[in-house]
Amino acid sequence: MSTVNRTSDAATDARVQAVFDDIRATRGSDFINHFWRYLAFDPPLLESTWAEVKRVMATPSALDPLTKELLYIAVSVANGCGYCVHSHTAAARAKGMTAAQHADLLAVVGLAAKTNHLVTALQVPVDPAFDCEARAAAS
Secondary structure (H helix, E strand, O other): OOOOOOOOOOOOOHHHHHHHHHHHHHHOOOOOOHHHHHHOOOHHHHHHHHHHHHHHHHOOOOOOHHHHHHHHHHHHHHHOOHHHHHHHHHHHHHOOOOHHHHHHHHHHHHHHHHHHHHHHHHOOOOOHHHOHHHHHHHO
């Protein structure tokens, strides 16, 4: 159950319509998923969020598009966001993620969760070799 009303395609706000049009153009699809439709209750938040998503996820950079989606899945699992796990798994599959890659990703996510919890529980201090400032001071 949502805390705000979903915005339809017949958005009356020109800013919402402009973002929806840009999402369609950027993705090459007429589909506007629920996240954007619900976020449209606040046009400035919709605009700024879409601009950031477009800049990070859709603009070519040092990371390829599939790697970005795999990272997004991992962080979404860690944050417990089922919606993002589903949407970015679908996006990763569309970008070529194989079943074997998905299995490897989940193995890494599970291992990281386990070792993160162990390190946190044991309060293991960071090794100086992993600390940029400690390495610089030693030089």
